Amino acid sequence: MDTPSANGILHSGELEIHLGEGLVLAGGRALTLSVREFQLLAALVRRSGGIVSRKELYRAVWGSELRAGDRSVDVYVSKLRGKLEAAMPDRRFIHTHPGFGYRFQGQPSRDFHTEAVGG
Amino acid sequence: MDTPSANGILHSGELEIHLGEGLVLAGGRALTLSVREFQLLAALVRRSGGIVSRKELYRAVWGSELRAGDRSVDVYVSKLRGKLEAAMPDRRFIHTHPGFGYRFQGQPSRDFHTEAVGG
DNA sequence: ACGTCTTGATCACGACTTGTTAACGCGAAC
């Protein structure tokens, strides 16, 4: 599911992230992301399947230490979700793990109690 | 069945506990546990197969002494059972030993006089 | 059988965390 590929392209499910160019293709369509949005997505996808804490995400994207009360990560996760969802409705890529952080999942998982995957 | 710390990942049967991230995979799927639920599970799995008393569990998870009448451990065992059972029905991981405490068992055991797992 | 203590399960409520949107200032492009 997750190809860390040599050439600088991350694949995860139907997402294709061209690291060098800042380009993201979702199911073939190009997304328009700001620099921060892009970096945040890249940071999450690099650790696809794992939970990444806000501290780590902040370090990875902003390059400094997360200060108490700073909600930037949450705001950008929200924006990112909006754009991903616009491109691919009925897919949820970024999952919240309260108290721990966020987790990116490229493949939909045969989820045990929800997942109304239409037809 | 039980691999103590390869790199911060506990395996027990079909459970995979990533200690650093707070991530639990049950049969490949990610569970969403609260911090306490996660720590409780980790404390039980660390002593997989052995009985862990409420006192010990409380110390391990809450970091202080269990006070008389405090039912927190029981409540969280119940929550944990619920989530584990949702992920893997017809498996029972956490066993009660009345008067002693709780015991985690990763593998289903073909036990000689108990375990009527009605099929 | 009975009574008693332990454990299972659920609820309500306050505290806290996370989601989301809007306002503001800034700098770039025109």
Added chain:
DNA sequence: GTTCGCGTTAACAAGTCGTGATCAAGACGT
């Protein structure tokens, strides 16, 4: 100068957590 998008902070909404209370069910000795 005006317009535009971006990034930050603030504000409010929505959701989650953890605790103690409560009642049902189970274990255990007599």
